[in-house]
Amino acid sequence: MYETNYHRASSVADAAATFAKGTESKFLAGGQTLLPVMKQRLAAPSDVIDLSRVQEMIGIEVSGDTVTIKAATPHYDVAQSDAVRKAIPALANLASMIGDPAVRYRGTIGGSLANNDPAADYPAAVLALGATVKTNKRSIAADDFFKGLFSTALEDGEIITAVSFPVPAKAGYAKFPNPASRFALTGVFVAKTKAGDVRAAATGASQSGVMRVPAIEGALKTNWSAAALDSVKIPSNGLLADIHGSADYRANLIKVMGQRAVTAAG
């Protein structure tokens, strides 16, 4: 790891001010991606600003039809939360599948979204549930937030403070984990909103990162069942192909994970 300066932020405002003072600052949340990348010398921030102890960024709130997860809340706490399990069980379930137990204790929802790894789990939930990403400057709709591999609508120095999820009528997540990394080789999150709309998002599959899956949405809107996806054809153009799976293989995984997600949603 190259030299860096560590700062522990005491508040969102303090974090933003400290960020602005560095020549090449980075926010550090759980550090489960940034620190490995720094150890490999693929990133060399002049300053790292630790958000993980900013109290106003930690916690889960459920009010009416909205679940708000503050950005520095670790995956473990989301997975264990009775409130999340009751309101959106698929979200707690997704959090329980990220990485391994040690990663879940440290990794945070804000860190995952800001990084926007094309195989991360949370982006699928945020996009399929039509969540709102709240920052220290504004609110960003999920449809406007994800901008391709490792890129988002966040501006330099902008901090995700919380994510608000509308409680759906039904939702489910299924992923085929890469057996070594536990990242999604393909994961699909399906949701039926209380207004009757259907949204589906796939992670791990596309060259452009997390994406909506219109074919699955159309079929499920007509008939919310795993069988409704039997005849769905997912186009393989634009999908990832690597040693773990071809584009055609991933196209099929989108369908199969979509079916499992619907089954899980009930």
Next chain:
Amino acid sequence: MSTVKLTVNGRAVSVDVEDRTLLVHVLRENLNLTGTHVGCDTSQCGACVVHVDGRAVKSCTMLAGQAAGSNVTTIEGLAKGDELHPMQAAFRDNHGLQCGYCTPGMIMSAVDIVHRHGGNLDEETVRHELEGNICRCTGYHNIVKAVLDAAGRMKVAQAAE
């Protein structure tokens, strides 16, 4: 350089380290607690797992500064004098180790697993929960046996307290 103060195995310590220093290096190089191992250095193998404020984390994926003010427990902090922690005893009795390199991390993760699941542990749960700890010798079989054995012993020990 920064001064990092933390509590390790019940002892208050203060070290002066570069900000880029990882927790595992403070433990091993500044405090000479070499029971915590560095296996992969890429956050995958779990040989460096320690407890920070009661949670089992990879000490190679945490800056020393992030742990400032925290309570850290390493493998050296588990035994009570000459009396092994029930998890350590179970690993010995069940032959849950061969070369021993992954063992400190396995034991620290396993203690955390038992704390979280209590008596509701079965083989499948243990195997699933140990996915962040890699062992290249044992094939995991006796590790899983040891964790299940220890879960029973820890329950008995807790009931006796």
